[in-house]
Amino acid sequence: MTAAPEKLRILVASHGHPAIAKGGAEIAAWRLFEELRAKADCEAWFLGCEGDVADPHARITQPFSEREYVYAAQGFDWFRFANPDPLFPEAFTDLLHRLRPDVIHFHHYGRFGVEVFHIARRALPGVRIILTLHEYLAICNHFGQMVTRPHFHLCHAASPIACNRCFPDIERERFFLRRLYLQRYFAEVDHFIAPSAFLRDRYVAWGLDAARITVMENAVAPARTDLPPVTRQDKLFRAGFFGNISALKGIAVLLEAARLLRAAKVTGIVIEIHGEYRLQPPEFQAAFLERLAKAGSNVLHAGPYDETSVDALMRRVDVVVVPSIWWENSPVVLQEAQRNGRMVVCSDIGGMAEKVRDGIDGYHFSAGDPQALASLLQRLAGAGDDAPIVTPETSEGATNITVAEHWRLYRLRAMR
Amino acid sequence: MGVSGRGYIDFYGHASDVDHYILGGWASEDLSEMVCAGLLTLLFEDGELTGSASGAIYPRPALGGLGTGIVICVTADRPMRGRLQAVMLGAGVDRISITPSKDGAAVDEEALAEMLAPILPHVSRALPRFLMERLNPDLMMIRGAIDLLGTADGIRVICGWAPLGQLCERQVEATWSASGTTTTDPATVMLYERDGLVAPSVGVVLMIPATAGAQAQHPRDATGSVRFQLDGETVVLSPTPSVQIVDGERLRDALRPLLPRLERGHAHDRLTRLAAPRSYRGGNTLGSLSDVVRLEIDEAIACPPNGLVLLGWLLANPSTVESLWLHSGPFVTKLQPEQRISVARGGGVEEIGRELGLFDPRCGFIAFIPEGYERDASSYLEIRTQRGEVAYRDLPAPRLSGRRAIEALLDGCDFQYADLEPAFDNVLGPAIRRLNQDRLARPQATVTIQFGTPHPAPRCSVIVPLYRRLDYMDFQVGLLAADPPGRDVELIYVLDDPPLRRDAENLAALLHARFDVPITLICLAENLGFAPASNIGLRTARGTFVCLLNSDVFPQGPAWLDRLCDRLDTNQSLGIVGPMLLYEDGSVQHRGMSFRKLPQFGHWFFGDHPGKGLKPEPGGGLAPCLSITGACMVLRRDLAIEMGGFDEGYIIGDFEDSDLCLRVQDLGLSCAVDLDERLLHLERKSQASSALRWRMNLTIYNAWFHQRRWQTVLTGLMSPGTT
Known part of the structure; x- marks a missing residue:
């Protein structure tokens, strides 16, 4: 009798759940979870969030499938991404002890709070923590967009002075503390994923270690293959x-x-x-x-x-x-x-x-x-010569490539 | 104009301290008015002196009508030498002279003063003020009388009258002189319109606060007098022969009639406080205290037989109030410090505190006096201050009882951590316990309505209290009736919500008509809570077994109840059994209860539902546990009766289920969840919202009650190593 090959246990976590609300990060996380769940050598779970649920049954529940969990967040500090819920640490720790994942891959840290990385580390000292960065949220308080308030000029770098100009009601010191707070918890993340090199560079300039960031696309659904070819009547x-x-x-x-x-x-x-x-x-x-x-x-x-x-x-x-x-x-x-x-x-x-x-x-x-x-x-x-119609290569396997890249990262035992 | 009169100077001298020559003598009537003003020349042997003169006349009866006495003053910055030859009055043709009489003599200053002494009282108003003040200040005082004198709370009060011609209030320095000693203290003087006086006389009240000097010179006799400056005038008040000298309560009695005549203001307030009666005569005398103390009682709640809860607020500096006492009929009870717990108090009280300079957001209080209240007796609070002063506060009549009283008590508090245990042990716990006992001691009127013919010998009686929501009953009866007809089950609904009685009757009639199952509907005359309602159902039940069921628990298939009864039939050591309960999404609501200590709530044991919200784990059979939920529990009826049902000391609905399970385990029987039976439970949706503060605090009360009964047992059961 041979032992079955050990499966890699992965918890994908996102600040939302596509069955509750659809946003880019939660869809990306969900797509990834679906891809992982389909792999024979992987045990995957999904932990989503719902904001401000009145009187939840428990902090972490399973309203959907056996492999899905939802954390009922109770208020959140969206300025420094801090979670004020005193019951979250124990609930999350209990879940981790129940699932014992090898890897936790976070898409976003809203609703969990950046402290979640520390709680995960305490619960499972050997767990590999991966975070996909969405937008420039840690860098910029303006919804992570890096455009100025109120006139939407492009912003090239955050600083307490610059951020205070966008948010005159928030003192410079608070922007300093915001960054201090976020970076303290980011230090407990083993590896970051940046969906673009541009975003990676912004985060490196902000203070993340370049060696701990890999550029990798988010998983998206494959193109539909059941559609008839388009026939166009007009010349528009x-x-x-x-x-x-x-x-x-x-x-x-x-x-x-x-x-x-x-x-x-x-x-x-x-x-x-x-x-x-x-x-x-x-x-x-x-x-x-x-x-x-x-x-x-x-x-x-x-x-x-x-x-x-x-x-x-x-x-x-x-x-x-x-x-x-x-x-x-x-x-x-x-x-x-x-x-x-x-x-x-x-x-x-x-x-x-x-x-x-x-x-x-x-x-x-x-x-x-x-x-x-x-x-x-x-x-x-x-359609003159100066601007001919171009057709980008359609790579059918884009998702597979993305998942394979993720998989390679998950299997790296020594990430740091 | 011809002037023919004569005049003579009897004495004259230079008063160097006022730089005047002062001359005394007499003159005939027609001259006398001329001496009072104008230029005047004094002819001396060595020269003459001219200066402006002032003078006064006064009656000298000894002259026998020849003339009047005169006093003349002439400015002279130095004395002249030689004898006075003549005094020239007036100017030009009217110039006349007065000659010194043959005894008229120059006198030195001391003799001058002596000679003037008998005269000055007669001329005090006519001579220039500054002269009079120098020559004899006593003569310039405004004199008044004292007819009431005494001390209360260390404040000396002097009442009388004086010809002051105005109404005002002033701060002054008052000097009391008696028996050769004087003391001077700051004082408040109030002038008021007093009956029986003729203008310019007005009534005078002087308040001289307690100082060491004032205390020592307590005016016990009628020989002293008080002097003060008022708008530049010196006022002297002296006791009348019939002056009333009273202290303390008698002084207050004498002062109170004056109060309406005095101008309102700060001084009036002080006098009002001073004059307030010190023995309780109804009302609020806190204003009479020297310190600021505000005490309001929002609610007095009788806790029979002789207890009293007070809800209110107290604003005072921390060291001001020494003690509070409850007087009620024969009782005089000191409120012990631990019997009064502080709570936050809004409703504008903070604003009042700010105005008084007292910042205490937790100035509200809940106090409990277990023994010391007699319901129909006169009751009031006595407030003693560190200074030794005493004030009284009347109490509102108790109006709340039962559930409303418990709500009022719990609505204002938010205790946790260190505050929680003393608050519940000393005040909230014992008070609520009494209120609940009183509530349940009243006769419980019930009306039982039978729909259909009940089963003659049911195997199991299902007892469901109804509260707030009736719509679940529609679903529940429908699902219960999905079992084959004719089964030996008795359905007892206990309506614990009197306003819904008509609706419940109509619904029960409809459900009986629809499903043809017998339904017993028991309607309570007042809302009693889960435990009493279940117990009333239990007393009606006839089944071998009873199933205590919440209205929001729904079976998912037939025969579940029979199988749970079978478990009890086949397992004699099993006391209570219940099914696994699932939420609407299929996750676990209940699969047995354990306990955990909540640090914010006194580290007391609270029910803990392992696996709640998660999908059920595989596995079935009987799972023993410390407790199961009262949402659905099945036990033998005789055991339930022996246990007395749920303990009604748990109010409305918490912890009575685990209490029953622990009591059953005390008998050596076990409790278990049958993991093979799965019912739906829309937990708590039929209960009042837990967002209500009093409801949340009532859960803590129930936890306290549970803790005090079971802490030793549970500590043993929950400690590691025990199973």
Whole structure:
């Protein structure tokens, strides 16, 4: 009788749960969990969170499947990512003692609090703790976007002085303490994953050890294979925007570019906007709807979409436009465009510029410049020699590569 | 104008301290008015002196109508030499002269003063003030009378009257002179309109606070007098022959009638405090204390037979109040410090504290006096201060009892850690215990309504208290009735929520009609709580077994109850058995209870549900445990009766289940969860929200009650190494 090969035990943890609320980090964590769960040599569990549950049955419960746990968070300090719940340490420790994972992979540390790394280390001294960094949250208090308040200028580095300028009500000292606090707990993480080199560099500049960060994409769903080929009746050039409709996603740049095209009497270009605007502040919603009403027939707001329909919608457009006016990191929309073979037009900054190679996977335009975007779309619609249509390689195995990279990292026994 | 009068100077001299020549004599009537003002020249042998003159006339009856006495003052910065020859009055043609009489003589200053002495009282108002003040200050005083004199709380009070012609309040330095000694102290003087006086006389009240000097010179006789300066005037008050000299209570009695006549203000407040009666005569006399003490009683709650709970607040400097005493009928009871616990008190009291300069966010209190209250007797609080002063505070009549009283008691407190144990041991615990006993001692009126014909000899009686939510009953009866019809089960619902009686009757009728199962509905006349409601059901039950069940527990299939009864039938050492209970999402709500000590709550034992919220672990059979939940427990009826059901000392619903399990284990029987039986439990949703503070504190009360009974047993059971 031979002993079965020992399975690697992995707990994937995220600040949300896709069955409760869908956000980038929790979807990435969930995708990863699904991939790991499918592996024969892996025992995987998922720990999600739900915020401010009134009167929960217990702190950590199993409302879903046997392999899923949900922590009912009770209040949270989103400034320094500290968890004030006195019952969390014991509940989390009990769970770790029950599951005995070899690796805990955190996507995000919201709701758990950065102290979670220490609690994990105390509960299981030998456990390997991995953290995928989402956005620039530890660096920047402005939702981790690294754009200034209130005017959304690009920010290149955080400092107590600079951050205090964005948040005049928060003293410089508190920004110093915030960083001190976060770095004290980040020190207990064995290895970090940065979805883009750009993000890695920002975190290294902020103070993380470069040797402890690896650039690795988030796992995304594979492209749907059940879709019929797209047949187009018209000769229109369709540029599609996919994502939450917000100021930082550059929606104003896109609408202004549409207005410039119409003013220049350019026909034959249609801009489709796919996404939800009702998650934004009321003033933004009002401004968006007003602009939309004034936009001409070359703009179409198609409403929200979800991950089951995105592939079909993308295949109907000629180009995916990503006009974000913040750095981005590794926006899912780029991976979605790639797996559907769509060319991308994006701002020439940060993670977007890194992931989309100018002239290979698509084209860059000067971030925040509607005229540049309008000209670029016009040239692409004309498909002249100066801007030929390019088709990015669709790598069917992107997810497999990502999972394999993760797996390699999980198996490294000596991470530090 | 012709002037023909005559005048003579009897004496004259230079008063160097006032730089005046002063001349005394007499003049005929027509001259006399001229001496009082104008230029005047004194002719001396060696020269003359001219200066402005002032003078006064006074009656000299000895002259027999020839004239009046005169006193003339002439400014002169130095004495002249030689004899006075004449005094020239007036100017020009009216110039007349007065000559010294033949006995008229120059006198030295001492003699001058002697000669002036008998005259000055008659001319005091006519001569310049500064002169009079120098010549005889006594004559310039405003004189008044003292008709009431005494001391209370170390404050000397002097009442009388004086011709002061105004109404005001002033701080002064008052000098008391008696028997050759004088003391001077700061004092408050109040002038008021006093009946029976003619203007300019007004009533005078002087308060001289206690000082060493004032104490030593207690004015016990009527020979002294008090003097003070008021707006530049010297005022002297002297006792009348009939002056009333009283102290303490009699002084207060004498002062109180004055109070309405005095202007309101700070001094009035002080006098009011001073005058407040010191023996209890109803009302609040805290204002009479020298120190600031505010004591308000929000609620007095009788805890029969002779206990009293006081909810209120007390604002005073920490060292001010020496003790509090409850007077009630024959009882006089000192409130021991540990019987008064501090609690946070909002409702604007903080604001009052700030105004008084007393910052105490926990100025609220809950006090419990176990023995010392007689319900229908006159009751009040006595407050003694460190100074030795005493004040009284009346008490509101008790109005709360039973559940409302317990709520009021628990709503205001938030004890944890070090505060918790003394609060419950000394105040909350014993008080609530009494209130609960009193509540349950009342006759419990019930109405029993039978729907359908009950089974003649049920194997098991299911007893379900109903509270707040009736809608669960619809689901529960439906699921219970899914068992084959005709089964030997008796269904007893106990409605512990009187306002819902009509709804419950209608619903029971509907469910009986729908499922044709007999239902016994017992309606309570007041809300008693889980333990009493279950016990009332138990007394009605006829089954061999009873199943004590919550209204939000639902079976998932048939025959579960029979199988649980079988467990008891086949296992004689098993006292109580229950099923595993699951939440709606299939995770564990209950698979047996253990205990854990909660540090914030006195390290007392609280029920702990291992595996709660997680998926059930594999495995079945009977799992022995220290306790099982009262949400669903099955036991022999005779055992339940022998145990007296749930202990009703647990109020509303907590801990009575583990108490029953521990008592059953005391008999040598065991408790277990049957892991093969799984029912749904929508735990606590049928209970009042735990967000209510009094409800949370009631759980702590129940924990305290449980702890005091079981701490030794549980400490033994829970210590490592014991099984």
